[in-house]
Amino acid sequence: MLWGERYRFVIKREETMKHDKPIRTLAVAAALSTVLTATSALIAPSAAQAAEVDGPKVKWLVSLWGARRGFTEGVEGLKAELAAKTDGNFELDLQYGGVLSDPKENIDGLQLGAFEAAAVCPFYHPDKTPASMGLSQAFLPLPTFEVQYKVYGEYLKHPALVAEWDKWNATPIMSTLMPNYEIMGKGDAPASLADWDGVRVNASGGHAALMDAIGAVPSTMPAPDLYNSLERGVVDGIVYPYTYAFVAYRFHELSNWVTDAWNLGTIQCSLAANKDAYDALPDQYKQLLADSVIPAYAHQIAAYAEIDAANEKEFEARGLTRIPLTDDVKAALEAAVQPSWQKWIDDTTAKGLPGQELFDMILSEAEKARADQ
Numbered sequence: 619m620l621w622g623e624r625y626r627f628v629i630k631r632e633e634t635m636k637h638d639k640p641i642r643t644l645a646v647a648a649a650l651s652t653v654l655t656a657t658s659a660l661i662a663p664s665a666a667q668a669a670e671v672d673g674p675k676v677k678w679l680v681s682l683w684g685a686r687r688g689f690t691e692g693v694e695g696l697k698a699e700l701a702a703k704t705d706g707n708f709e710l711d712l713q714y715g716g717v718l719s720d721p722k723e724n725i726d727g728l729q730l731g732a733f734e735a736a737a738v739c740p741f742y743h744p745d746k747t748p749a750s751m752g753l754s755q756a757f758l759p760l761p762t763f764e765v766q767y768k769v770y771g772e773y774l775k776h777p778a779l780v781a782e783w784d785k786w787n788a789t790p791i792m793s794t795l796m797p798n799y800e801i802m803g804k805g806d807a808p809a810s811l812a813d814w815d816g817v818r819v820n821a822s823g824g825h826a827a828l829m830d831a832i833g834a835v836p837s838t839m840p841a842p843d844l845y846n847s848l849e850r851g852v853v854d855g856i857v858y859p860y861t862y863a864f865v866a867y868r869f870h871e872l873s874n875w876v877t878d879a880w881n882l883g884t885i886q887c888s889l890a891a892n893k894d895a896y897d898a899l900p901d902q903y904k905q906l907l908a909d910s911v912i913p914a915y916a917h918q919i920a921a922y923a924e925i926d927a928a929n930e931k932e933f934e935a936r937g938l939t940r941i942p943l944t945d946d947v948k949a950a951l952e953a954a955v956q957p958s959w960q961k962w963i964d965d966t967t968a969k970g971l972p973g974q975e976l977f978d979m980i981l982s983e984a985e986k987a988r989a990d991q
Contacts, residue, residue: 669705671906677709678734678895681718681727684841688862688922690714692794693737693889695917699910708903710735721840725890728788734895737794739887741822741838748969749782752976753886755962756824757955759984760884763795763919768987770886773980778971789896790888792911795918796859799825799882803855804848807875807939811946820844821857823885824958829857831954832947841867848872857882861929862922870936878940882951 680697682690690712697710719727722743724736740747741754753773760766770793773779783789801819808814815833826836834855839847841863847853849872856869864870896904959977966973 669707670703671708671902673704673707673900673903675707675709676899676903677711678891679718680710680712680889681716681724681733681736682712682714683716683721683737684866685714686712687866688918688925689794689796689859689866689887690737691921692792692914692918695914695921696792696889696907696910698917699913700906703906703910704903708906716842721842725786725788728890728892729786731787731892731894733892735791735889735891737887738788738790738890739885741885742840744823746786747782748966749776749778749971749976750886750888751823752962752966752973752980754823755959755977755980756828756883757951758824758883758980759988761988762991763797763915763922764991765984765987766795766884766886767793767915768990769980769983772983773976774888776976776979778976783890784893787893788890789893790890791896791907792889792914794887794889795915795922796884796887797862797922798860798884799857800860800877800880801855801857801882801941802864802869802873802876802938803853804873804875805854807941809941810944811950814947817855818853819855819857820847820853824955824962825857825882825885827958827961828882828951828954832950845869845872859884861933862925865929865932870933870938873938875939875941876933878942880943880951 680693682693684690686694693710693712697712700708700710713733718733719736721737721739725738725743725746727733728736728738738747740750744751753770760769774783774790774793803817803819806813808817811832817834819829819834819836820839821829821834821836822838826838829836836857837853839853844853844856845867848856848869856864858864858867858869860876864873864876899907963973963977966976
């Protein structure tokens with residue numbers, strides 16, 4: 619494919635993509651608990667509130683990993699909205715800590731009906747979800763959470779995506795939004811392009827290709843394994859959503875540097891339901907699920923904003939070295955973007971999927987969503 623001017627706007631990222639503020643950080647657990655409790659209270663159901671949507675008692679087990687954090691606040695918001703509208707009759711039972719399944723196996727659990735819903739990140743199993751991986755390419759023009767969820771929602775309606783999820787007996791309910799990615803690590807701060815040579819980083823999706831481009835050595839591990847890997851020197855750095863994920867998994871406790879305003883793009887994950895469980899819902903609950911997605915996104919976005927405000931102080935207090943995006947590193951990253959996109963298109967097409975059509979759809983939907991802002 620010839621990359622015309624239509625595609626060049628992605629590299630020339632807007633000011634809205636930049637976080638030119640001092641580094642933001644998650645606060646200590648007590649502060650996080652306060653933020654999440656306060657935000658949840660805005661949509662928590664009242665004991666005296668009558669149900670707006672009548673229906674039977676339904677309880678879904680939801681497989682999540684890690685602890686409650688920014689990544690899961692959309693699911694928390696959905697849980698609260700469903701409870702409020704049904705007076706507790708439609709309950710999401712959120713199971714944290716990977717107690718129901720390893721994050722890499724949530725999609726298998728959905729297929730088997732081991733639980734009714736789960737967070738599913740395609741980058742954990744790209745061979746199982748090749749079409750979904752289109753949304754996890756680096757430097758996609760998704761500058762805000764609002765643009766993200768609009769693009770994700772339209773993309774997941776494409777017949778190729780519907781067929782892919784059907785294969786796993788699953789249906790996406792909503793996306794779990796994540797901020798743009800940065801890199802945090804320990805050891806000598808890689809201040810120049812040459813310093814990145816041989817640096818071992820955890821990176822996935824399109825981010826792995828970017829790390830290759832600057833000489834780093836990428837690998838992909840489940841989130842719960844990363845703290846020990848960083849502590850033991852298995853990896854030197856971690857490419858993750860900024861800022862919440864670094865503190866949610868306590869990487870900041872081990873680290874002494876972090877990239878500043880590199881804006882490496884983000885990765886898409888979904889809250890998906892077992893198709894049999896979804897199909898068994900009464901129609902009014904299916905409609906309620908659809909109607910509750912936007913309030914759930916609003917809850918997550920508000921939680922991220924409050925969390926990030928607290929994060930600023932924590933990183934600053936720890937004295938983390940901030941690594942700016944130098945011209946030579948920027949040039950190397952930008953040179954790698956279009957080839958990484960084309961590789962995904964070619965690989966996806968080779969699997970019998972409409973790779974070019976899917977990627978064009980991402981860019982066109984992003985353009986529409988950005989114009990609506």
